Amino acid sequence: MTKLRAVLAGVLPLAASLLWSGAVIAAEVRVGYLGLTDDPRYLADVTYARIELNPGGDPVSAAKMGLADLEMVTASVDKTLTLDHRTGADAAGLIAAVKEMAAAGEQFIILDLPAPLTDEVAAATRDVGVTLINGTAPDDFLRSRCHPNLLHAAASDRMEADALVQYLRSRNWTKVLMLVGPETRDKEMAAAFRLSAERQRISLVDEREFTLLADPANRDANNTLLITGGVDYDLVYVADSQGDFARYLPYSTQLPRPVIGSVGLVASEWHWGLERYGAPQVSSRFAEFTPDRRMTGQDWSVWMAAKAIATAYAKARSDDPVKIDAYLRGNRLKLDGSKGVQMNFRPWDGQMRMPVVLTTHNSVIAIAPLEGFLHEINTLDTLGTDEPEHKCQ
C-alpha cells in the first residue's frame, strides 16, 4: 500500500507537469552521479549479534529524491532532469566515467567517493567543463586543494568539530581528553578538532591513541578505564571512524564524564530526529525512496547537491551553461535544506554553508551555529575554515 502510494505520488505530478508544459517538449537534462563500486563505507557491517556499526547506506536514492522534489520547478522551465548513475572500481575507471559523462553533455556530476578518489578525479578532470559536487567526503584537505571544478555539499570535518566545540564553549566544558584511533580518518577528525578547540580556547588535557588489539601489553591503549585514567577532564572526545572502540566507551570511562565525537554527542549534516523546519517531511519522503533505513548526513548532502543543481537549471533564467554554473556558485542561490536557513556555496573553498546538528542516537540536542556565536559576514561561517585562514595547498 505504501509502495503503491509512493509510485502514484511519483507518477501523478509527472503527468500533471507534462500537461502544464503544453505543446513545448521538455528538454532532457542528465545529471551525473558517480559512486565507487562496492564502496566499503556503505557495507552494513552487521556483526553476529546484528549490531549495525554503520547505519547508513548508498545515498544515491537521496539524489533521485532531490530531483523529484524539484521536478515541477524544472518542468516550469521546460526541462526534465534525470539521474545518470554510474560507478567505477578505481581512479582510472572513475576518471574515464567523468570524461564520458562530460562528452555526453552532462554539466554537473555528484561525486559519492572517499576523499582520496575525489581528489584524484577532480584533479584529472579540471578541463572537461564539468562541475563536480562532493556529496560524501568530509576530509578537510579536499577543501584546501582548491580544485576550481569541485564544490562540497558534505560538511567538512572542521565544520563538525566547530559545531561540537561551540557547544562545549556554550556549556563551559573546557577540559577535554582526546582519544584517537589508528585510521587516517581518525587522525583527520582529531586534527580538525584540535584546530576548533584552539579557536574557542578549549584545552586538550591529553591526547591518547587507542587500539583494538586486546593483548595485555597494549592495555594502556585498549582498556577503557586505563586510557581514561590518571587525568581530570570535563569530557572525552573520541575520533573513531570505524566506531568499534567508541561504542564501548560511554559509561566505561574512569571518571563519570560524557563522551562526544564518534559516539554520544555526534555532529552531522542531518538526523532523522530533527523536528523543526519541515525536517519530518523530508525524512518521510526519504522513507518512500529508501524504506529500509533512516536518512543520514550523507543522504542529506547528496540530496542538497541534487537540489542545488535542479535549482540552478530552474532559476538561472538562462540556458547558457556558464550562467547556470555561475548561478549555482553565486549568492543568488538560496537553498532550503529544511534546517531553517538559506544556504549556498562559499566562494573561497566551494564549501556549502550549512547548520550542523548535534545529536545523540535518537535526538537533536542543538543546532550550530549556536546562539551567541557571531560572524562579521554570515554566522554560518563560524563553522569550518573561514576565508582569512583558508589557504590553497
Added chain:
Amino acid sequence: MTRSRFSQLLGVLSLATALTLAALSPVQAAGTGYIFVSTEKGNEVVVLDQDLNVIKRIETSRRPRDMHFNADKTLLYVACGDDDAIDVIDVATLEVIDTIPTGPSPEVFAFSPDEKIVYVSNEEDSRLEAIDMETRVSIQDVPTGAEPEGVLVMPDGKTAYVTSEVADMVHVVDTATGAVTKNILVGTRPRRFILTPDGSELWVSCELSSEIYIIDTATNEIKGDSLIFVPPGFREEDVTPVGMAITKDGSKVLLSLGRANHVAVIDAKSYEVLAYVLVGRRAWSVDLSRDETRAYVANGLSDDVTVIDMTSLKPIKSVAVGRVPHSVVIDD
C-alpha cells in the same frame, strides 16, 4: 486512529445537535471576544479572554495548526496534522463537536465562499484536497509540489492558490476542474498568502529567501520586485517571513519575520515600513482584532502570544499559552 474514528462517530451526532442549537439561538453579532491559539505540541486550542486570561484548554486531535471560523463565527475549524483531520469546535460551548477526515497531514486550509468546500494542503503527500463539507467526501485531489502549505481561495470561488515549500512555486488551481492552470515561480520556501481587500494583489511570504512576492491576480504574474524587510541590527538571512494580516481598508500589512523576532508593520501602498515591533521567538501567525486596535502574534519557539497595540505600534504583553503555538484567531 481509534480515537479519531470514535470522535467522527460522536461528531455526526453532536453536529446534528449543534445545528439544531444554532438554528434556535440568534447569531451573536459581537462575538465572545475570545482569542483562540492552536498549539502544535500541546494538542489543544487555548482560549484566552480579552484580559488575556486562559479560560479553557480545548483538547483536539493531534498537532492542531491552521484555524478558521465559519462566516457567522459559531464554529471554529482546526487542521490537526498528526490525526489527518479537521476538528470542529463549537464556539459557544468550547467543545470539539465534530471531526472531518482529511488526507495525510493537513496543515493550512481555506473555505469556498459558500463554505460548501474546504481546500486543504496535505503536507505529507503533496496534494491540495477539496472536501465537500456536507458529504465529507474528497471531491478533488490536486497534485502539488512537495510540502504544500499556504492555501487561499479567491472571493469568487473560481480560483485557489497553493504554495509548495519545496518547489518554490505558487500553483494556480481552477476550482471548477481541479486542474493547475499556472505555476508561478517565487522565492525559497513560500509559505502563506494574504489578499488585498480589493482582490487585486496576492502577497506571498517566502521564508528562506526573506522575501515577499506580490502576484497581480488579474494576470497571475509577479508584480514588481520582491520586498525584503530587515529590522535594524539583523541581517537579511535572519529574516524568515511567514504569517501576514492586512487591515480591512487595505492600508497596512502586518508581517511576522520569524527568526528575526519582530513583526513588520508595512504601508500596503508604498511598501514603507511603519514600525518593527519586537515580539517573541520565531513569530509566525498574526491576526488582527475586528476593531483593528490590537494584533496577536503566535511565537512558536517561546511558546507565547504577543499582543501589539496598533495605535502606538508597541507590544503590550506576551502571554504563555502552551507548546509550539501555531495560529491565532479572534472571535470578536
